[in-house]
Amino acid sequence: MKPDLSTNIGGIRMKNPVMTASGTFGYGPEYADLVDINQLGAIVVKGICLHPTKGNELPRTTEVASGLLNAIGLPGPGVDGFVREYMPFLRTYDTPVVVNIWGKTIEEYAEVAARFDSVPGIAGLEVNVSCPNIKEGSAVFGTDIKMFERVVKAIRSATRLPLIPKLAPNVSDIAEYARCAEACGADAISLINSFPSLAVNLDTRRPILANKTGGLSGPAIKPIALRLVWLAAQAVEIPVVAMGGISCARDALEFLLVGASAVAVGTASFVYPDTALRVAAGIGDFLEKEGIASLSDWVGSIKA
Amino acid sequence: MQLEQATVIAHAPIQGSYNLLQMRAPGVAARVQPGQFIHVKVPYLEECILRRPFSIFRADGESLSILYKDVGKGTRTLQYLEPGESLSILGPLGHGFPEVSAGHFPVLIAGGYGMAALYLVAQRSPVKGVAFFGGRSAQDILCVPEFEALGWKVLVTTEDGSLGQRGLVTDALDAWWAREGSAHSPELFVCGPGGMLKAAARRAEERNCPAWTSVDNNMGCGVGACLTCVLKVKDGESWTWARACREGPVFNSRDILWEELA
Ligand SMILES: Cc1cc2nc3c(=O)[nH]c(=O)nc-3n(C[C@H](O)[C@H](O)[C@H](O)COP(=O)(O)OP(=O)(O)OC[C@H]3O[C@@H](n4cnc5c(N)ncnc54)[C@H](O)[C@@H]3O)c2cc1C
Numbered sequence: 350m351k352p353d354l355s356t357n358i359g360g361i362r363m364k365n366p367v368m369t370a371s372g373t374f375g376y377g378p379e380y381a382d383l384v385d386i387n388q389l390g391a392i393v394v395k396g397i398c399l400h401p402t403k404g405n406e407l408p409r410t411t412e413v414a415s416g417l418l419n420a421i422g423l424p425g426p427g428v429d430g431f432v433r434e435y436m437p438f439l440r441t442y443d444t445p446v447v448v449n450i451w452g453k454t455i456e457e458y459a460e461v462a463a464r465f466d467s468v469p470g471i472a473g474l475e476v477n478v479s480c481p482n483i484k485e486g487s488a489v490f491g492t493d494i495k496m497f498e499r500v501v502k503a504i505r506s507a508t509r510l511p512l513i514p515k516l517a518p519n520v521s522d523i524a525e526y527a528r529c530a531e532a533c534g535a536d537a538i539s540l541i542n543s544f545p546s547l548a549v550n551l552d553t554r555r556p557i558l559a560n561k562t563g564g565l566s567g568p569a570i571k572p573i574a575l576r577l578v579w580l581a582a583q584a585v586e587i588p589v590v591a592m593g594g595i596s597c598a599r600d601a602l603e604f605l606l607v608g609a610s611a612v613a614v615g616t617a618s619f620v621y622p623d624t625a626l627r628v629a630a631g632i633g634d635f636l637e638k639e640g641i642a643s644l645s646d647w648v649g650s651i652k653a
Numbered sequence: 654m655q656l657e658q659a660t661v662i663a664h665a666p667i668q669g670s671y672n673l674l675q676m677r678a679p680g681v682a683a684r685v686q687p688g689q690f691i692h693v694k695v696p697y698l699e700e701c702i703l704r705r706p707f708s709i710f711r712a713d714g715e716s717l718s719i720l721y722k723d724v725g726k727g728t729r730t731l732q733y734l735e736p737g738e739s740l741s742i743l744g745p746l747g748h749g750f751p752e753v754s755a756g757h758f759p760v761l762i763a764g765g766y767g768m769a770a771l772y773l774v775a776q777r778s779p780v781k782g783v784a785f786f787g788g789r790s791a792q793d794i795l796c797v798p799e800f801e802a803l804g805w806k807v808l809v810t811t812e813d814g815s816l817g818q819r820g821l822v823t824d825a826l827d828a829w830w831a832r833e834g835s836a837h838s839p840e841l842f843v844c845g846p847g848g849m850l851k852a853a854a855r856r857a858e859e860r861n862c863p864a865w866t867s868v869d870n871n872m873g874c875g876v877g878a879c880l881t882c883v884l885k886v887k888d889g890e891s892w893t894w895a896r897a898c899r900e901g902p903v904f905n906s907r908d909i910l911w912e913e914l915a
């Protein structure tokens with residue numbers, strides 16, 4: 350019998366537990382010729398803030414061993430531009446749309462969240478408090494527990510949509526952030542964002558990226574992400590969405606085993622655009638072969 | 654665009670550090686427009702996670718080929734691929750060259766792999782024009798017989814004088830323009846290193862002639878999602894980013910902010 354892969358992430362009902370990771374799947378149309386968006390568990394779009402933004406200068410990315418270092422700097426069309434240009438397209442699919450939001454101030458975060466509250470077709474908000482590439486300190490919200498608490502509280506009171514704070518990996522006690530999010534009324538948490546990193550050029554003696562530092566993603570960060578997801582999942586009752594280096598079903602099954610209720614595919618989509626669909630199918634095949642009737646029987650079943 | 658598992662038909666060094674890789678890829682080959690590219694996952698190179706972009710050199714029926722230079726890990730490892738082996742390609746990608754405008758005379762300007770990237774322009778153009786190929790030495794000049802076989806006149810320049818005229822491609826272009834340019838209405842199709850693109854764009858602007866330039870910004874996804882490959886293009890009085898992989902790699906040279914191009 351085909352196992353039941355459906356899952357509910359803080360009110361977002363998904364047909365399977367695999368979503369796209371913000372910033373790695375554009376706003377949808379970029380991959381629509383290659384991937385059947387209807388088969389995704391959810392689509393998470395590139396980070397959106399209040400006004401249009403241009404992002405960083407070049408180079409914005411560089412490849413490193415088994416990974417990618419990026420400092421794109423969150424260019425985007427802003428709330429209005431996004432709703433006008435992309436929501437009509439996204440509404441044609443039977444797949445939950447999760448909007449990833451960010452801001453430069455607490456007020457901005459809250460205002461972006463409030464604006465999306467009245468937009469039809471949005472299933473939830475993922476809050477990027479942890480972008481390593483924004484000068485004005487988005488990362489500070491993700492690595493200072495007091496700031497984190499203030500921003501999550503402010504957004505919570507600004508929206509009725511399912512709220513998913515996205516945690517930074519570079520904190521000393523991830524459980525503290527997970528618990529704080531839960532206490533502030535988050536419906537789920539997601540982790541990890543890319544890991545702050547550096548690449549330099551020996552010939553020029555300069556950092557390779559225009560932004561100097563960037564965020565590391567891809568297979569290189571998977572073991573780091575797995576530990577953090579494992580710790581966070583033990584700390585809270587709300588569902589955990591896991592990402593960080595997932596490129597096949599077995600990677601995803603590991604995150605689900607340690608307690609994640611859903612996963613997101615990021616950098617791997619750049620290489621094989623259909624990765625998220627293959628991950629979802631592969632999870633189904635694995636559970637069927639193991640005789641496990643439902644995804645929920647696998648989630649968190651790690652033996653201590 | 655599609656994701657396709659291609660099979661190597663033939664693969665061999667051609668000259669210098671250039672290699673010709675021909676593959677069977679019926680899905681992608683059928684839809685190729687001149688100036689488009691494929692994004693290749695290099696087999697046996699697991700620690701390099703990104704694909705590598707290569708212009709489509711030829712596309713005939715069910716097969717297509719690329720002409721690539723060994724410049725790093727990916728292009729070095731690619732050379733191990735043997736006939737019969739398969740590789741994952743994504744394509745055809747990007748926005749290629751338009752057909753020459755009515756009443757215009759096509760002028761191709763190429764350096765490096767640009768000679769391969771312009772082959773389909775030459776092959777499919779209803780009007781045969783003139784092609785200027787430039788490089789450091791004879792080893793860097795590719796495909797001259799192929800272009801001549803299509804009925805194009807090819808003018809070669811090398812910096813060391815080992816083939817054709819000594820000098821830069823733009824020296825030959827300027828001389829031709831002074832001699833014959835006024836008899837035609839030239840339209841430029843350019844693919845080569847940044848300096849060559851800029852020099853050609855400057856001439857097009859001075860002479861108010863249309864020019865299409867193919868840029869080779871570093872790429873990530875190749876489909877418009879990651880925003881790695883962007884360049885600054887004019888937007889009224891201001892500028893905006895355009896994606897080389899999606900809106901490009903071929904741009905109307907008038908639109909590019911050349912002084913900002915890396
Ligand atoms: C649209 C387009 C068409 C191209 N067509 C051809 C072609 O027909 N023939 C050919 O020989 N080369 C072509 N190139 C350049 C080719 O993509 C690079 O030489 C190749 O990616 C280098 O890979 P590597 O692993 O050997 O080098 P490495 O230096 O080890 O690569 C490291 C990283 O840098 C990137 N990179 C390095 N140099 C370039 C470059 N010049 N342009 C883009 N990315 C680069 C790679 O993608 C990779 O992410 C094209 C580039 C673009 C953007």
Ligand SMILES: Cc1cc2nc3c(=O)[nH]c(=O)nc-3n(C[C@H](O)[C@H](O)[C@H](O)COP(=O)(O)O)c2cc1C
Nearest residue numbers: 370371372396477541542566567593594595615616
């Ligand atoms: C090019 C790029 C852009 C990204 N943009 C965003 C973004 O806009 N908002 C966000 O929350 N995370 C962003 N991320 C982080 C990813 O969503 C994800 O958390 C991270 O890359 C780890 O997953 P991965 O290893 O599967 O890529 C981006 C990552 C990459 C590589």
Ligand code: FES
Nearest residue numbers: 873874875880898
């Ligand atoms: S290479 Fe990713 S947007 Fe162009």
